[in-house]
Amino acid sequence: MSTTTSSIPSTMRGVLCTAIGDPSVLSYRTDLPVPQPTTGQILIRNSYAGVNYIDTYFRSGIYPSPKPEILGRDGEGVIVALGEGETYGLKLGQRVVWMGSGGYAEYSAVPALHVAPIPDGIPETIAVASLLQGLTALTMIRESHHTKAGEWCLVHAAAGGVGLWLCQLLKALGARVIGTASTPEKIAQAHGAGAEKMINYSTTTSADLVAQIMELTGGQGVAAVFDGVGKDTFDDDLKVVKRKGTVVSFGNASGVVPPFAISKLAPKCIKLLRPQVFGYIATRQEFTTYTAELFRFIMENKIEVKVHKVYDLQDAQLVHEDLEGRKTMGKLLMRV
Numbered sequence: 001m002s003t004t005t006s007s008i009p010s011t012m013r014g015v016l017c018t019a020i021g022d023p024s025v026l027s028y029r030t031d032l033p034v035p036q037p038t039t040g041q042i043l044i045r046n047s048y049a050g051v052n053y054i055d056t057y058f059r060s061g062i063y064p065s066p067k068p069e070i071l072g073r074d075g076e077g078v079i080v081a082l083g084e085g086e087t088y089g090l091k092l093g094q095r096v097v098w099m100g101s102g103g104y105a106e107y108s109a110v111p112a113l114h115v116a117p118i119p120d121g122i123p124e125t126i127a128v129a130s131l132l133q134g135l136t137a138l139t140m141i142r143e144s145h146h147t148k149a150g151e152w153c154l155v156h157a158a159a160g161g162v163g164l165w166l167c168q169l170l171k172a173l174g175a176r177v178i179g180t181a182s183t184p185e186k187i188a189q190a191h192g193a194g195a196e197k198m199i200n201y202s203t204t205t206s207a208d209l210v211a212q213i214m215e216l217t218g219g220q221g222v223a224a225v226f227d228g229v230g231k232d233t234f235d236d237d238l239k240v241v242k243r244k245g246t247v248v249s250f251g252n253a254s255g256v257v258p259p260f261a262i263s264k265l266a267p268k269c270i271k272l273l274r275p276q277v278f279g280y281i282a283t284r285q286e287f288t289t290y291t292a293e294l295f296r297f298i299m300e301n302k303i304e305v306k307v308h309k310v311y312d313l314q315d316a317q318l319v320h321e322d323l324e325g326r327k328t329m330g331k332l333l334m335r336v
């Protein structure tokens, strides 16, 4: 470790995912070793840990990873140590937001490449509520499908963390959003975020959903589908996307999309992508460019960042139950 502040303890509080399983495998501990930053890493003392749907995939084994492990892909806190190597001018004591791993803990050692100083105008919790989900939405509307004003887009789980970002950013670009959600409360929330038309996909048959979207779009279908739901919605995505349109499949909240014959894409010349946000921010320049744009949206009040709830770190099991139980809207955070 090249540079540190004076007092970093050897143990810390955190939540260990002890095995693959249901939320009961998440164990709150007070004796976890504080990680050491390796080359190119920075040690952060977290004030908030972000929670993302991907955390449930690592816990349940949908995405394989060695156990035990500390989950958590984003956080907000203060830099307390800089590792050797390139640390992009970041400084001890700076208030930052980060993307990486090991967030459900007091300290996280994370790649400097994905650490951003928080601008003064952005209040506590908002940067961490924005970074991963906001960058996911922003990179998808810029790169997965270069969205244009006036075109129709379909956003599934439109009241979720990424969903609310997509609704607002697409509206800001002048696109027209059709959203889906499972409750009247979620439908109202997504409407407020800019979705012009909402469909409750838990009370609508698949045939009805397709018919409504085709009618709204004058029989053409949507230019792009943004789908983080996966298994339950994928087949309909191919029906409602227009000729030469794009299906962006970016998650598996209902389960993984099963293998399918690519010839299904042929009749309408559909473009299909399965992006991940880290692939769009792999260089420091990409990360800082998109992060600066994201922060601008927030500081210019063009986006309202919705935090569902700030939980305590000890309540990680409940956080996962609420997220998988579809009880949440917007971003979930844990106070560290």
Ligand SMILES: NC(=O)c1ccc[n+]([C@@H]2O[C@H](COP(=O)([O-])OP(=O)(O)OC[C@H]3O[C@@H](n4cnc5c(N)ncnc54)[C@H](OP(=O)(O)O)[C@@H]3O)[C@@H](O)[C@H]2O)c1
Pocket: 051, 052, 053, 054, 132, 133, 136, 157, 158, 159, 160, 161, 162, 163, 180, 181, 182, 183, 186, 228, 229, 232, 250, 251, 252, 253, 254, 255, 275, 276, 277, 278, 323, 324, 325, 326, 327, 328, 329, 330
């Ligand atoms: N590719 C990437 O880089 C990337 C990055 C970030 C997130 N993601 C993906 O984006 C999606 C959204 O992530 P998020 O963190 O913002 O979560 P979220 O949308 O806040 O939560 C997931 C939502 O999915 C909906 N859903 C539909 N079927 C479900 C089911 N069977 N079980 C549980 N939920 C179901 C629920 O909304 P309703 O109740 O309204 O249906 C639920 O609230 C996830 O698939 C995540 O993996 C991908």
